[in-house]
Amino acid sequence: MAEQEKPKTGVPDTRGSRVVGQKQAQQQEDEVVGKAYDGRLMRRLIRYLYPYKLPAFISLAAILIKAGSDVLGPYLTKVAVDRYMTAQVAAKPSWLARHLSPNAFTGISQLAGLYLASLVLSYFLEFVQTYLMQWTGQKVMFDMRSQIFRHLQHMHIGYFDRNPVGRLVTRLTSDVDALNEMFTSGVFAIFEDVFVLAGIVIVMLRMSWWLALLSFAVLPFILLVTRLFRKHVRDSYRRIRSAIARINSYTQEHVSGMTVVQLFNRQERSFKEFKAVNQQHMDAFKDAIMAYALYYPAVEVLSSIAIALVIWRGGYGVLHTTVTLGVLVAFMQYAQRFFRPIQDLSEKYNILQAAMAASERIFKLLDTTPEIVRPAHPKEGDNSGRIEFRNVWFTYQRLDEAQKDRIHHANATELAAMDDIEWILRGVSFAVEPDQTAAIVGHTGAGKTTIISLMMRFYDIQHGSILVDGVDVREHDLTKLRQRFGVVLQDPFLFSGTIADNIRLGSQWISDERLEEAADEVNVRDFIHSLPEGFAEPVRERGNGLSTGQKQLINFARALAHDPRILILDEATSSVDTETEMRVRLALEHMIEGRTSVVIAHRLSTVQRADVILVMHKGQLREAGTHQELLTQRGIYWKLYQLQYKDQELPESFPTLNPSLAVGTD
Numbered sequence: 001m002a003e004q005e006k007p008k009t010g011v012p013d014t015r016g017s018r019v020v021g022q023k024q025a026q027q028q029e030d031e032v033v034g035k036a037y038d039g040r041l042m043r044r045l046i047r048y049l050y051p052y053k054l055p056a057f058i059s060l061a062a063i064l065i066k067a068g069s070d071v072l073g074p075y076l077t078k079v080a081v082d083r084y085m086t087a088q089v090a091a092k093p094s095w096l097a098r099h100l101s102p103n104a105f106t107g108i109s110q111l112a113g114l115y116l117a118s119l120v121l122s123y124f125l126e127f128v129q130t131y132l133m134q135w136t137g138q139k140v141m142f143d144m145r146s147q148i149f150r151h152l153q154h155m156h157i158g159y160f161d162r163n164p165v166g167r168l169v170t171r172l173t174s175d176v177d178a179l180n181e182m183f184t185s186g187v188f189a190i191f192e193d194v195f196v197l198a199g200i201v202i203v204m205l206r207m208s209w210w211l212a213l214l215s216f217a218v219l220p221f222i223l224l225v226t227r228l229f230r231k232h233v234r235d236s237y238r239r240i241r242s243a244i245a246r247i248n249s250y251t252q253e254h255v256s257g258m259t260v261v262q263l264f265n266r267q268e269r270s271f272k273e274f275k276a277v278n279q280q281h282m283d284a285f286k287d288a289i290m291a292y293a294l295y296y297p298a299v300e301v302l303s304s305i306a307i308a309l310v311i312w313r314g315g316y317g318v319l320h321t322t323v324t325l326g327v328l329v330a331f332m333q334y335a336q337r338f339f340r341p342i343q344d345l346s347e348k349y350n351i352l353q354a355a356m357a358a359s360e361r362i363f364k365l366l367d368t369t370p371e372i373v374r375p376a377h378p379k380e381g382d383n384s385g386r387i388e389f390r391n392v393w394f395t396y397q398r399l400d401e402a403q404k405d406r407i408h409h410a411n412a413t414e415l416a417a418m419d420d421i422e423w424i425l426r427g428v429s430f431a432v433e434p435d436q437t438a439a440i441v442g443h444t445g446a447g448k449t450t451i452i453s454l455m456m457r458f459y460d461i462q463h464g465s466i467l468v469d470g471v472d473v474r475e476h477d478l479t480k481l482r483q484r485f486g487v488v489l490q491d492p493f494l495f496s497g498t499i500a501d502n503i504r505l506g507s508q509w510i511s512d513e514r515l516e517e518a519a520d521e522v523n524v525r526d527f528i529h530s531l532p533e534g535f536a537e538p539v540r541e542r543g544n545g546l547s548t549g550q551k552q553l554i555n556f557a558r559a560l561a562h563d564p565r566i567l568i569l570d571e572a573t574s575s576v577d578t579e580t581e582m583r584v585r586l587a588l589e590h591m592i593e594g595r596t597s598v599v600i601a602h603r604l605s606t607v608q609r610a611d612v613i614l615v616m617h618k619g620q621l622r623e624a625g626t627h628q629e630l631l632t633q634r635g636i637y638w639k640l641y642q643l644q645y646k647d648q649e650l651p652e653s654f655p656t657l658n659p660s661l662a663v664g665t666d
Contacts (some may be wrong), residue, residue, distance in 0.1 A: 059132040066125040067195035074333035082326030137184040156372040157458040175358035182355035193341035229295040236288035243281035303339035378477035381469025385596035387432040393463035394425040439607030442616035486564030490571035492551035494543030500535040518561035524553035
């Protein structure tokens with residue numbers, strides 16, 4: 001079986017079982033629920049608050065004061081009832097009672113003013129805490145997303161082969177949102193609930209310990225109901241997140257491939273498949289709704305039972321003068337307020353759980369170190385543009401340490417005999433001299449695109465060496481190495497922005513004059529000037545609205561504007577029409593002057609003028625030479641030439657091995 005070249009997405013297809021295993025692992029990771037609290041993860045998350053310690057501290061202080069203000073209200077009611085409404089004089093008046101007016105009307109007005117002041121203070125503190133934590137949460141989200149995106153930019157290309165784009169985008173969006181919710185509505189809100197609960201418990205025990213214990217009698221039942229609720233809602237949320245991931249994936253795939261769906265009349269089947277996935281999401285959400293519909297009324301009923309117990313036993317206490325009426329009224333209010341934070345804590349539990357799972361996934365991404373990094377002491381090349389491959393062996397497989405060690409000490413025979421490794425390149429050696437044009441041809445999967453990826457060190461080879469400008473690519477500074485190359489790929493890619501932005505790609509040193517020159521040299525300036533805004537014409541996502549040929553010519557202008565020392569053309573003319581191809585060929589004559597060029601093409605008509613043609617077959621370099629030299633050898637290149645031109649008369653000087661392949665034979 002022929003060696004397979006790296007596919008456009010994912011790992012090589014020959015490792016099907018690995019692909020399935022990775023997909024299962026990714027699905028399990030997306031469905032992970034996580035702990036409600038993980039100290040290791042929380043310590044890492046708190047570090048993101050360090051730059052914003054002051055607003056976080058102010059917010060925490062506001063929560064503490066607000067908790068005290070919330071606890072104060074029922075106590076003021078108790079003082080008003082006992083001191084002024086029932087005229088019960090306490091044996092030991094409280095500090096507040098001693099500072100109130102003895103006059104009932106004045107005292108009640110003072111208490112009402114204090115109550116109003118506590119409400120205003122609570123409102124103000126709520127505003128301060130909410131604003132500061134939302135502000136801090138946005139800052140943390142900004143920092144975290146910036147860190148993740150920067151980290152993704154430094155990851156090696158092989159990482160993106162193994163991780164779907166949608167999954168990585170989720171880390172930047174949904175997972176960061178989950179952490180923002182934890183910072184803004186989770187951790188600090190939990191502090192508020194805990195402080196309020198603690199304050200209520202302390203005040204209730206100080207006023208009447210036995211009546212407080214009676215109020216807490218229903219607490220075990222509430223904890224039991226809360227535990228059951230958390231268990232069911234956790235499972236529902238896991239299914240919801242999993243279903244959303246499948247909905248997003250299915251929608252993206254089928255919207256992107258809508259042409260094929262409609263071409264093969266798959267609309268009805270696709271709709272049924274989507275309906276099944278959507279049904280799973282709805283069912284999971286309905287289960288979550290049912291859990292909430294049962295939980296909140298259950299807590300309300302239990303809290304009402306607690307209040308009823310307080311009224312029942314407290315009423316006896318009032319009649320027997322063991323408690324005052326003010327204490328009873330305050331207990332009724334405290335009992336109502338006591339169970340609200342418990343309900344909130346169950347909500348915060350789900351927020352924390354989602355945040356811990358999201359942080360686990362985010363930190364797993366951030367902890368993944370790039371396999372290809374800048375060397376500690378990079379070397380400078382001679383800028384000659386010379387490229388050399390020396391006995392290069394390469395595979396896309398992820399190798400363990402034992403395999404790497406075997407490869408390091410193996411010779412060519414031993415490398416070829418390693419059945420557990422699927423080599424993409426096998427002992428490839430060649431050199432492209434400065435200012436030469438080299439063409440690489442061969443069947444699909446022969447390793448052509450892999451060769452140019454290795455030149456720019458998108459992947460590291462397992463054995464041998466690759467030299468650019470006389471220096472091993474592993475010893476080059478990555479940025480400077482890739483600045484030497486200008487690349488035009490088979491599938492032209494344009495970003496959202498303007499045409500000028502797409503040619504410059506952030507290189508502000510490219511002047512407007514240079515843009516004009518580059519566009520003129522690739523025969524696209526007339527087209528650009530025909531647009532309403534010229535070089536400032538907006539480009540939609542992926543260049544929608546432009547033809548493939550127009551996008552490709554803009555890509556040629558991009559490569560030329562950066563004035564690379566080495567030019568790479570990977571099937572650059574395979575997706576354009578004949579007229580555009582002729583314009584591209586004329587452009588190429590300008591582009592390759594004074595540069596080392598490497599051209600990959602299936603159509604041999606585009607490579608006949610190359611200084612050297614490299615013929616790849618099953619990962620090996622089988623032939624090398626000029627067009628005429630290779631035809632004379634009558635090998636693989638000659639067969640490829642015959643297959644492409646079998647409908648045309650071949651020169652008599654190149655008779656066919658198989659007369660049936662030659663045009664003009666019977």
